[in-house]
Amino acid sequence: MEWWKDAIIYQIYPRSFQDSNGDGIGDIPGIISRLDHLQALGVGAVWLGPVYRSPGVDNGYDVSDYREIDPVYGTMEDMERLIAEAGKRGIRILMDLIINHTSTDHYWFRWGRDRTSPYADYYYWSRGGADGSLPNNWTGFFGGDCWEFDPERCEYYLHLFDKGQADLNYHNPAVLEEVKNILRFWLDKGVAGFRCDVINLLWKDSLERSKKRPFLTGLEHYHTLEGTHDILRSLHAVLAEYDAFTVGEAVFVTPAQARDLTRPDELDLVFPFEHMECDQWKVKWLKKKFRPRELFTALLRWQKELPWNALYLENHDQPRSVSRFGSEKYWRESAQVLGALLLTLRGTPFLYQGQEIGMTNFDFKRIRQLQDIESKSIDKLLTRLHLPAALRWRIISRTSRDNARTPFQWTGEKGAGFTEGRPWLGINHNCERINLAAQEEDPRSVWSWYKDLAALRQEREELRRGDFTPLAMTEQVFAYRRQLGDRGLTVALNFSAEPARVVVRGKLLRSNYDRIRFEEILQPWEAVILE
Ligand code: TEU
Numbered sequence: 001m002e003w004w005k006d007a008i009i010y011q012i013y014p015r016s017f018q019d020s021n022g023d024g025i026g027d028i029p030g031i032i033s034r035l036d037h038l039q040a041l042g043v044g045a046v047w048l049g050p051v052y053r054s055p056g057v058d059n060g061y062d063v064s065d066y067r068e069i070d071p072v073y074g075t076m077e078d079m080e081r082l083i084a085e086a087g088k089r090g091i092r093i094l095m096d097l098i099i100n101h102t103s104t105d106h107y108w109f110r111w112g113r114d115r116t117s118p119y120a121d122y123y124y125w126s127r128g129g130a131d132g133s134l135p136n137n138w139t140g141f142f143g144g145d146c147w148e149f150d151p152e153r154c155e156y157y158l159h160l161f162d163k164g165q166a167d168l169n170y171h172n173p174a175v176l177e178e179v180k181n182i183l184r185f186w187l188d189k190g191v192a193g194f195r196c197d198v199i200n201l202l203w204k205d206s207l208e209r210s211k212k213r214p215f216l217t218g219l220e221h222y223h224t225l226e227g228t229h230d231i232l233r234s235l236h237a238v239l240a241e242y243d244a245f246t247v248g249e250a251v252f253v254t255p256a257q258a259r260d261l262t263r264p265d266e267l268d269l270v271f272p273f274e275h276m277e278c279d280q281w282k283v284k285w286l287k288k289k290f291r292p293r294e295l296f297t298a299l300l301r302w303q304k305e306l307p308w309n310a311l312y313l314e315n316h317d318q319p320r321s322v323s324r325f326g327s328e329k330y331w332r333e334s335a336q337v338l339g340a341l342l343l344t345l346r347g348t349p350f351l352y353q354g355q356e357i358g359m360t361n362f363d364f365k366r367i368r369q370l371q372d373i374e375s376k377s378i379d380k381l382l383t384r385l386h387l388p389a390a391l392r393w394r395i396i397s398r399t400s401r402d403n404a405r406t407p408f409q410w411t412g413e414k415g416a417g418f419t420e421g422r423p424w425l426g427i428n429h430n431c432e433r434i435n436l437a438a439q440e441e442d443p444r445s446v447w448s449w450y451k452d453l454a455a456l457r458q459e460r461e462e463l464r465r466g467d468f469t470p471l472a473m474t475e476q477v478f479a480y481r482r483q484l485g486d487r488g489l490t491v492a493l494n495f496s497a498e499p500a501r502v503v504v505r506g507k508l509l510r511s512n513y514d515r516i517r518f519e520e521i522l523q524p525w526e527a528v529i530l531e
C-alpha cells in the first residue's frame with residue numbers, strides 16, 4: 001500500500017527537538033511529549049534522525065551500535081514507547097539508516113584491526129605506497145583526503161566523511177548480511193521504514209587513483225554504480241517482507257539515475273540535490289545570488305522527469321529556506337510562499353522541524369559557537385589555504401549545517417521551551433519573536449498557514465495525486481495546475497518584494513494576504529490557490 005503518496009513526512013533532528021531532562025540535548029521522551037504538535041499538523045510519518053549508540057562525532061551519523069539507543073536520547077523502552085504512542089496518533093516512524101559507514105568505535109572496526117578476526121574485511125583497508133604515501137588521491141566530503149592511518153593494523157582505512165566514520169566494504173558479503181539483520185531488528189520493532197543515508201555511494205568499484213577534480217576526486221569510483229543497485233535489490237527483498245518504505249538520500253543524482261534507484265525492487269523515493277544547488281557554484285561553500293527562476297527550473301525538471309518526487313526545501317544539512325530563498329522584510333509572507341510550494345507540488349512533502357514556524361539561520365558571530373564537524377573541518381582547510389578569518393566566517397556562516405540545527409523555538413522564554421538547562425547548541429535570539437506559542441492562536445501565522453495547507457492537501461485529492469502542469473514561470477513568479485479528472489487547482493507564487501502579474505483565473509481558495517478575490521496581481525511574496 002503506497003500510504004506515503006498521501007502523507008506528509010516530518011523530519012525530527014532529535015538533538016534539537018525537545019529536551020526532557022535538562023541536559024540541554026533533545027531526547028526521545030521529549031519527542032513523545034510533542035507528538036500532539038505533529039498530530040495537529042496532520043503528519044503521517046516521522047523521519048527520526050539517528051538515535052543509535054554513537055560517539056557523536058557527526059551527531060549520530062557515526063553509529064557504534066545499531067541495536068542500541070544512545071543514552072543521551074533515552075532507552076530502548078523509550079523508543080518502543082515512541083513507536084507505540086506515535087502509532088496511536090496515526091504516525092509512522094522511519095529510522096535513519098546509516099550503512100555507508102560506521103563509527104570507528106563500532107566493534108566491527110575495533111575487532112577488525114586484528115587481521116585474523118572475522119571482521120578483518122568489513123572496511124576498506126589498504127597499505128598505501130611503499131614510501132608511506134596514501135593509497136590513492138581521493139578527497140572526502142568534509143574536505144581533504146579520505147584516508148586515515150591506523151597504527152594498530154598498520155594500514156590506512158577509507159573514510160568518505162570524517163575519520164571517525166569508516167566506509168563499509170560491500171565486496172564482503174558478510175557486511176550485507178549484517179545490514180539485513182539490522183533492518184529486521186527494527187522492522188520487528190514496528191518501524192515503518194527508513195531514510196537511507198548517502199545510499200548511492202555504497203559500492204566502490206576499485207580504489208584506483210583518479211583524475212583530479214575540484215571537489216570529490218574519486219567520485220566516479222563510487223557514485224551510483226551497478227554494485228549499489230545490486231545491494232539495494234538485495235535489501236529490498238527484506239524490506240518487501242514488511243511492506244517497508246524507503247527514501248534514499250542520493251547525492252548529486254540526475255533524474256535518470258533517480259529513476260533507476262526507484263525501480264520497483266529498489267527504493268521507493270530518492271532525495272535529489274539539484275534544486276539545492278541553485279544558489280551555489282559547483283560546491284556549497286561558493287554561494288551565488290539566489291534567482292528564484294533557477295529554483296523553479298530545477299523543480300520543474302524533476303516534476304516532469306519523475307512520476308513521483310520526494311519534495312523538500314530543508315533538512316539538517318541545509319540552511320533554513322526562509323533565510324536562503326525568502327525575505328527578511330517579508331519574513332512571514334515568504335515563509336508561507338515556501339510552505340505553499342512544498343505542499344502543492346506533486347510528490348511526498350518532507351517538512352523539517354521548525355520550518356512550520358519559519359525558523360531562520362542562526363545568529364552566531366564566531367566559529368567557536370558552532371558544533372558541526374563539517375564546518376570545523378572546512379574552516380581548517382580554508383585556514384591552511386591562508387584565507388583571512390573574516391572571509392572564512394562569511395563562507396561558513398552562510399553554509400553551515402548548524403543553521404538548521406539550533407533548538408526548536410517552542411516559546412519566547414529562556415531555553416525556548418526546548419530545555420531548562422544549557423542547550424547543546426545556541427538558541428537563536430529571534431526566538432522572542434519567532435516561536436510556536438506566539439503563532440498558535442494567530443490565524444495569519446506561518447504555523448496556521450502550514451496547518452491549513454496540510455489539511456487542504458488531505459481534503460483535496462487533486463493536490464496529492466493530481467497531474468502537474470506548469471502555467472507560468474518568470475524571474476519571480478511560478479504558477480502551475482494540479483489536475484485529477486475534472487477537478488483541479490491552480491497555484492501562483494510570487495517570490496519577490498514587488499507586486500507581479502500572472503494571468504491565471506479561478507475562485508480564490510487561499511491567499512496569505514487578506515483578500516476575497518484574485519485579479520491577476522500578486523502582492524509581494526503572495527501565494528494564492530484558486531479553484
Ligand atoms: O549527508 C551527506 C551529504 O553528502 C551532504 O549533505 C553533506 O552533509 C554535506 O553537506 C556535503 O557537502 C548525510 C547526512 O545527511 C549528513 O548529516 C551526514 O553528515 C553524512 O551523510 C554522513 O553520514
Ligand code: CA
Binds near residue numbers: 021022025027
Ligand atoms: Ca535530554
